[in-house]
Amino acid sequence: xxxxxxxxxxxxxxxxxxxxxxxxxxxxxxxxxxxxxxxxxxxxxxxxxxxxxxxxxxxxxxxxxxxxxxxxxxxxxxxxxxxxxxxxxxxxxxxxxxxxxxxxxxxxxxxxxxxxxxxxxxxxxxxxxxxxxxxxx
Amino acid sequence: xxxxxxxxxxxxxxxxxxxxxxxxxxxxxxxxxxxxxxxxxxxxxxxxxxxxxxxxxxxxxxxxxxxxxxxxxxxxxxxxxxxxxxxxxxxxxxxxxxxxxxxxxxxxxxxxxxxxxxxxxxxxxxxxxxxxxxxxxxxxxxxxxxxxxxxxxxxxxxxxxxxxxxxxxxxxxxxxxxxxxxxxxxxxxxxxxxxxxxxxxxxxxxxxxxxxxxxxxxxxxxxxxxxxxxxxxxxxxxxxxxxxxxxxxxxxxxxxxxxxxxxxxxxxxxxxxxxxxxxxxxxxxxxxxxxxxxxxxxxxxxxxxxxxxxxxxxxxxxxxxxxxxxxxxxxxxxxxxxxxxxxxxxx
Amino acid sequence: xxxxxxxxxxxxxxxxxxxxxxxxxxxxxxxxxxxxxxxxxxxxxxxxxxxxxxxxxxxxxxxxxxxxxxxxxxxxxxxxxxxxxxxxxxxxxxxxxxxxxxxxxxxxxxxxxxxxxxxxxxxxxxxxxxxxxxxxxxxxxxxxxxxxxxxxxxxxxxxxxxxxxxxxxxxxxxxxxxxxxxxxxxxxxxxxxxxxxxxxxxxxxxxxxxxxxxxxxxxxxxxxxxxxxxxxxxxxxxxxxxxxxxxxxxxxxxxxxxxxxxxxxxxxxxxxxxxxxxxxxxxxxxxxxxxxxxxxxxxxxxxxxxxxxxxxxxxxxxxxxxxxxxxxxxxxxxxxxxxxxxxxxxxxxxxxxxxxxxxxxxxxxxx
Numbered sequence: 001x002x003x004x005x006x007x008x009x010x011x012x013x014x015x016x017x018x019x020x021x022x023x024x025x026x027x028x029x030x031x032x033x034x035x036x037x038x039x040x041x042x043x044x045x046x047x048x049x050x051x052x053x054x055x056x057x058x059x060x061x062x063x064x065x066x067x068x069x070x071x072x073x074x075x076x077x078x079x080x081x082x083x084x085x086x087x088x089x090x091x092x093x094x095x096x097x098x099x100x101x102x103x104x105x106x107x108x109x110x111x112x113x114x115x116x117x118x119x120x121x122x123x124x125x126x127x128x129x130x131x132x133x134x135x136x137x
Numbered sequence: 138x139x140x141x142x143x144x145x146x147x148x149x150x151x152x153x154x155x156x157x158x159x160x161x162x163x164x165x166x167x168x169x170x171x172x173x174x175x176x177x178x179x180x181x182x183x184x185x186x187x188x189x190x191x192x193x194x195x196x197x198x199x200x201x202x203x204x205x206x207x208x209x210x211x212x213x214x215x216x217x218x219x220x221x222x223x224x225x226x227x228x229x230x231x232x233x234x235x236x237x238x239x240x241x242x243x244x245x246x247x248x249x250x251x252x253x254x255x256x257x258x259x260x261x262x263x264x265x266x267x268x269x270x271x272x273x274x275x276x277x278x279x280x281x282x283x284x285x286x287x288x289x290x291x292x293x294x295x296x297x298x299x300x301x302x303x304x305x306x307x308x309x310x311x312x313x314x315x316x317x318x319x320x321x322x323x324x325x326x327x328x329x330x331x332x333x334x335x336x337x338x339x340x341x342x343x344x345x346x347x348x349x350x351x352x353x354x355x356x357x358x359x360x361x362x363x364x365x366x367x368x369x370x371x372x373x374x375x376x377x378x379x380x381x382x383x384x385x386x387x388x389x390x391x392x393x394x395x396x397x398x399x400x401x402x403x404x405x406x407x408x409x410x411x412x413x414x415x416x417x418x419x420x421x422x423x424x425x426x427x428x429x430x431x432x433x434x435x436x437x438x439x440x441x442x443x444x445x446x447x448x449x450x451x452x453x454x455x456x457x458x459x460x461x462x463x464x465x466x467x468x469x470x471x472x473x474x475x476x477x478x479x480x481x482x483x484x
Numbered sequence: 485x486x487x488x489x490x491x492x493x494x495x496x497x498x499x500x501x502x503x504x505x506x507x508x509x510x511x512x513x514x515x516x517x518x519x520x521x522x523x524x525x526x527x528x529x530x531x532x533x534x535x536x537x538x539x540x541x542x543x544x545x546x547x548x549x550x551x552x553x554x555x556x557x558x559x560x561x562x563x564x565x566x567x568x569x570x571x572x573x574x575x576x577x578x579x580x581x582x583x584x585x586x587x588x589x590x591x592x593x594x595x596x597x598x599x600x601x602x603x604x605x606x607x608x609x610x611x612x613x614x615x616x617x618x619x620x621x622x623x624x625x626x627x628x629x630x631x632x633x634x635x636x637x638x639x640x641x642x643x644x645x646x647x648x649x650x651x652x653x654x655x656x657x658x659x660x661x662x663x664x665x666x667x668x669x670x671x672x673x674x675x676x677x678x679x680x681x682x683x684x685x686x687x688x689x690x691x692x693x694x695x696x697x698x699x700x701x702x703x704x705x706x707x708x709x710x711x712x713x714x715x716x717x718x719x720x721x722x723x724x725x726x727x728x729x730x731x732x733x734x735x736x737x738x739x740x741x742x743x744x745x746x747x748x749x750x751x752x753x754x755x756x757x758x759x760x761x762x763x764x765x766x767x768x769x770x771x772x773x774x775x776x777x778x779x780x781x782x783x784x785x786x787x788x789x790x791x792x793x794x795x796x797x798x799x800x801x802x803x804x805x806x807x808x809x810x811x812x813x814x815x816x817x818x819x820x821x822x823x824x825x826x827x828x829x830x831x832x833x834x835x836x837x838x839x840x841x842x843x844x845x846x847x848x849x850x851x
Contacts, residue, residue, distance in 0.1 A: 098355025
């Protein structure tokens, strides 16, 4: 299998209020982005707990994208701020245990940032493609 | 009678028995001798006579805070699940606490697991607890039949031979990197009080691992957990673990597989450690309890380092501050957030 | 059945010859990973150098850190696999894999295999695992401080469950065939024991057997009244320090409780779980499921929790009582022997030093 023919499967956890709407806008505005992502819509990035990300990885995801509202924009005021602390530590812990840095990604995309969403997805997909299939577990 | 442990043991017995005698506490939690060399067993004294069985030595490796929520409940007068709590103050329990244990008591207070007003804490300065795996290693795995403790040395008898070991050289990794060795909350002090330790670099072990490449780290981590038998001794020895249903027991959805295969063991260890983020005091009970010698403490130590460096917090040092993961600041660092390079998207 | 005498060189040659027909396993430090078997603390060996390290006089006294239980009761064991398109994916139970021989087994561990076979009498998986395994034991000349096999009805030179028992004797080793298979394996090697050695060998065994008979607490425990033990006040004190982990039960060679569940297996390329059946070579490509049997422990609250939420063994005290009562009372009442072989692993590794020997003494004192 050559590097380029590998199509990674990326699970994207998007918050309902900003990032999911951002993805919607990307579609409506016809920004192109790779079809490698499978979107899971969650109420808020604060809803996402590490076991969910592990489940995705264990069941065959090659990469993960988590996206919420920009700090200060959370529909629930502070959900993404709690999430930010959680993910800062979680990402470091994963990398500490040897999961490659590009595997699990966190970002902010607002409802008006269709283009940013397309950029994020394209670049994350490309990075995960470079890493190859996830076979740590 | 100039051995520090003997002095502490005597003071502890006297203090515990006076509390039990006067009825100020209904139970006193400490350690008693174990049946093998280098073991102790957590012990609840309920009478002044019981208190004479309490001991203090370098093998008190478990964290007594772990027992407190259940102990406090067990000394309450019996009542049905829907009965109102009895009038008047509930019975108290005494406990001996080192720096890390007392910090765990603070965390438990913050999380409403124990009621501080029902505890009488006998503070003590820990001089570092001995890692029995290190002692075994120092004796090439010979069977240790007897061990005698002096202030700075251990006299070990193994298979007939006698060997003297420097005590500090076989203390646990977490004790060697500890900075808060004296209880941070207490009602009474036992033994000599030591100042905070100046550990040369408390995160050295972690930094060494961080320097490795991702593949090397994965190789290290895989090797570390390969002998995990999923007995959950690490989880159950931990004073932070008190959930009614643990994530490993959830079945719908099931977050973690039940086998000892790599994926399941890795997810278990990473999630267990992550649950301790911002709460772990690096007491080392998990590692000491592990029958297989897995150094899972390195994961929680990594979290402790990040919590300290990113958010400036140390768990259990200040009961008036919220726990790291239960709060936030608008200006929290977010260097880990993926920032796309604009306009570089493909096609 | 014959008993032969071999010197070190002859023994090494014999061990090496077994490698041709068997996968040979012996105690090691890590996890012996190979396709057929991965058991923590026991690995496959092939070279002469490796054999040297596991010679009977080189093995540390007492038992190895982990028991041989996983050879017979793997953690996890795949019972069945199936796919969403209803095509069977893998050969199931009773697969006769490569015959294997486990070397350096202590008599207590061998006895545990025999004891576990009682409740697993009708279990095809356990039976299959047992049928393809030859156990070569190493007798103990001295006891570790946690050893107490004689209290449980075993003996340092016990032969239960073994095919061959090797004992260090004089300048060499006595190899005693205990089953027909063991007899065949010894072939026409070596000489019979000479009179002096035979006398020493017999004397040692008899003295151990006499000790064991004296110390054996099985009859007295069986004689105790079940309900008075059950309702005794001792359990509260005993369970006080227990943290309810499963270290004791998982390290115990005679704990055999399990749970079963179905697991989806991801099968895309590059995964370490490439195939549910573990053979990796099958053609199935539908999402597949494996039904696994994995170790469970009576120390865990979930072990007895009902679907209703009720838990008949809801407290630590209940669970501690069950563990000891099962080993020391229920099992002996049902099968005639204690479900404990006196290996002492639980004493050695219990984080809070709960000592089953003390429990036995306490139980014997209950009237």
